[in-house]
Amino acid sequence: MNDFPLSQVYQLLEPGPVVLLTTADRGRANVMTLSWHMVVEFEPPLLACVVSSDDFSFAALRATGECVIAIPALELAAKTVEIGNVSGSKLDKFQTFGLTPVPAEQVAAPLIAECIANLECRVVDSRLVDTYNLFVMEVVQAWHDPEQAAAKTFHHQGYGRFVVDGDTLELASKMR
Numbered sequence: 001m002n003d004f005p006l007s008q009v010y011q012l013l014e015p016g017p018v019v020l021l022t023t024a025d026r027g028r029a030n031v032m033t034l035s036w037h038m039v040v041e042f043e044p045p046l047l048a049c050v051v052s053s054d055d056f057s058f059a060a061l062r063a064t065g066e067c068v069i070a071i072p073a074l075e076l077a078a079k080t081v082e083i084g085n086v087s088g089s090k091l092d093k094f095q096t097f098g099l100t101p102v103p104a105e106q107v108a109a110p111l112i113a114e115c116i117a118n119l120e121c122r123v124v125d126s127r128l129v130d131t132y133n134l135f136v137m138e139v140v141q142a143w144h145d146p147e148q149a150a151a152k153t154f155h156h157q158g159y160g161r162f163v164v165d166g167d168t169l170e171l172a173s174k175m176r
Contacts, residue, residue: 033084
């Protein structure tokens, strides 16, 4: 074994697909790219995500306690990275990047029509926001596009490097 830089440990534990997080505050929708998230509970479905206090979406998420987690397919990878490279403070990212906002049922933040799935979320625990920018959210409504059932997602490994979903491996499990 060789030493591994502590600043790169996150690359070894990549949590899941790159997603888009939408918010809406005072009638203004925004979208950001997010890689730091995880499932916390099965039922009710709870997710946790880190949204930097430097991100424009942070204030909207904190103020409204609502968002949508939209899961883009591989075909949206380049656009998703571009979305993450600019702030929504001075531009409409939906218009700039050609995304279609769709009204959600349970939250004010919009769904993204082009994504594989959209999860409407409400913040249920914000005790770690001040310390770690960590929001715990309950998924209150979930949507998927059946026409994208075979779509692949992509996973961030750091510094512009991504891995694409590959083969599926099924092993016997008592947890079904």
